[in-house]
Structure formats: C-alpha cells, structure tokens
Amino acid sequence: MSDAERITTPQGRELAYHKTGGAGDTRPGVVFLGGFKSDMQGTKAIFLESWCAGLGLPFLRFDYSGHGESSGAFLDGCIGDWAEDAEFAISELTTGPQILVGSSMGGWISLLMARRLADRVAGLVTIAAAPDFTEDSMWAGFDKAQRLALEMVQQVSLPSDYGEPYVITRRLIEDGRDHLVLRDPVPLGFPVRLLHGTADTDVAMSVALRLLDKAVGEDIHLRFVKGADHRFSTPECLSLIGSAIEEVLARQ
Template sequence: MADAQRIDTPRGRTLAYHLTPAAPQTQAGTSERPGVVFLGGFKSDMGGTKAVFLEEWCAAQGLAFLRFDYSGHGESSGAFVDGCIGNWAEDAEFAISHLTQGPQILVGSSMGGWISLLMTRRLCDRVAGLVTIAAAPDFTEDSMWAGFDQAQRQALEMVQQVALPSDYGEPYIITRRLIEDGRDHLVLRDPVPLPFPTRFLHGTADADVDLSVALRLMERATGDDIQLKLVKNADHRFSTPECLALIGVAIQEVLAAI
C-alpha cells in the first residue's frame, strides 16, 4: 500500500490521508459524479476495514475517494487525549475543503457520523449525499457524561480525565475538555436538515451505540429522501462482508437519487 500523504492545517496540525482520483470520464458530456469521503470513528484510523473496503469499492466504480486520520488518530500529528470534537470537525472541514473538488458523498462511521452531520452544516454546498454507519451524534454528552457515576464526574473535575474500558484495546482516556467541547457541537437538540439523499445504517446488535440513537436521529432529520436501514444481528463494527456490501449499496442508492 502506498504511503500516506500529508497536509498541514492552519491550526498547526498535520493530517495524513490517502486520496484516490476519479477515473477519467469515458463519455463526452457526462457530468462529473460526486466523490466519496470516509469519516472514521472515535480513536479509529483510516486503515480500518471499512475505509479500505470503500477505497477499493470506489476505485472499482471510478469514483474519487478520500480517507484521512483526524489529529491524534492513526498517522496524523498530535496526541489523542489533546483532541476533541471541535478539533476533529475542523480537521474534517479542512481536509474536505482542500483535498476534494466538487460535490461529495460523506460516509460517516460512529463518531464520524456526528462529524459528517456537522459537515452538512459547514459545507452544505459541497455535500451531495450522506451515508452513516452506526452514527453516534452527541455521544460525549448522551452516552459518556450521562453514564458517568459521581466518582467519575469528580475525577473529571479534579484530575481532568477518567479512563473507560474499551472492547477495542487499551482504555479510552476521556478528558474534561472532550466533554465540555462536545456540548458546543451537539446536533440532536434541534431539527437536522438533510436536503439530499441520506441513508442511515445501524445494526440491531450494536452494543456501543444504542438503537435509540438511530431512531432519535431519524426523528430529528428533515428531508425528502431519508431512510434508516436496520441490519439484524450486525454489531458496531459493521465490517462483515455482508455489512460492507450494504454500505456500497447505500452509496449506489444515493448516487442514483442525486
């Protein structure tokens, strides 16, 4: 696999990324199709199963594709514990604005679903469609903070961080800054305008993001072409061959509806 490229942001962060160009148009007069941008999850990286699958899938379809690491993730600069939703949203906005051209279909996984919803506000003229996978909007407030006991809340106040166990490796270090910054970027307290084809994918066996989050997002979302697709027994990773194929199907549906 080719080495990642890098780009520096105005905030002094260096983002690692892989960019696959679109295939040349083979038919005169054919309008340029949107590119695809993958937005990864909390403490995940662009080398994950879904990101790599989508790179190969988009190449086969002749679509431009961007995958990148937020700061503090994967190959990008910075420490994870120094990051927050605001920083990672800035990273996403910068990457999409400077590394892609024309309309884009955003594919957001878990936290990337939250980031993608923020991008639909900030880059509304560039978003042609949206696919989310186990989207986790507002998780810092509605899952983490709401689930903390008194001792954990006191730890955040006194030592500025608390460790949470993870099924994906070492514990997550959750900082007070992450929680407080998350409150500045909540999206589910108001209607969520999505005036383009949108597909929400969620597994019924997701132990990390409750199905109620998907239902709440569906309730808040406004638009003419929005669908929530539940996949029986799929977990949060959503990375089985069957689930990966469904992501491709969702992108094809969005493309067909644009």
C-alpha cells in the same frame, strides 16, 4: 500500500491521508469519516477505497489529528478539533460534490459537515452514527466518582472492547457540548442512508431512531441490520454500505 500524503491545517495540525482519483466525470466523490480513536486503515475505509476504484469514483480517507498517522496526541483532541480537520480535508483535498460516509463518531462529524459545507455535500451514509455521544452516552453514564475525577484530574478512564481503556478528558466533554446536533431539527437536503446493527452494544438503536426523528429532508432512510455489531464490517455489511452509496448516487 503507498505511504500517506500529508497536509497541514491552519491550526498547525498535520493530517495524513490517502486520495485516489476518479474517472473525471460529473459524479460525486466519496469521503470516509472514521470513528473515535479509529484510523484510516480500518476495514471499512480500505473496502471503500477499493469499491470506489472499481466504479471510478474519487475517494478520500484521512486520519483526524491524534489518530493513526496524523500529528498530535489523542488526549489533546476533541470534537471541535476533529470537525475542523474534516472541514479542512474536504475543502482542500476534494473538488465538487461529495458523498460523506461517517462511521460512529464520523456520523456526528458528517452531520457537522452537512451544516458547514452544505453546498459541497451530495449525500450522506452513516454507519452506527453516534451524534452527541460525549454528552448523551459518556457524561450521562458517569457516576458521581467519575464526574468528580473529571473535575479534579481532568480525565477518567472507561473500559473498551477494542483494546486499552478510553481516557476521556474534561475538554472532550465540555467541547462536545458546543457541537451537539440533536437538540434541534437537522436539515439534510440530500439523499441520506442511515445504517445500524441491532447487535450494536456501543451505540443504541434509540440513537438511530432519534437521528431519524430529528432529520429533516425528503429522502432519508434508516436500515437496521439484524445481528450486525458496531464494527459493521462483515462482508454482508460492507456490501450494504456500497449499496447505500449506490442509492445516493442514483438520486443525484
């Protein structure tokens, strides 16, 4: 696999990325937006790179700052920083309309991009989207001791099914409140496909239903996949992601 290329944001953060070209036609490109503490080497990102190459579609995957091969420490980051990273990467590394594929936290980031880069977004596919999770899942689930720890030592540790515990900082929680998207209607004037597994223990199905309720648009579909977990990375699930992108492409 080739080495990642790098680009520096106006804030001085160095982002690592991989970009593959398309066939030079007028079809949109595809941008993958990863999840919380994940990176661009994950199963879904690599699958999509190959899948897009097979169709001759431009494709971009990158690491937010503090993730993967990009600069910075994860604990120093927050939703606002990672949204800035995504906005810069899309603006500087792609041309024309793009289909955003957002996984977990990337679903939240993709909704922020739909607001900031509305003229560049041709469609949206989310996978176990987790909008507003810092407030509605983390903060809402903290007990008094955990909230006190955030106040006193600025961070708290949460167990993770994916390795070492998540260290959640006070900055992450407070910054998240400045970027909440589900408190008001969410205008999505392009094809949207929301994918969610019924066995997802990280993001409840109620989150997908709430997003569907808040989303405003003429072509928005939610699909629950029985038995699929949060990773949504089985061959069957990956095929469904590809099919969802094809549906969005067909409606351009």
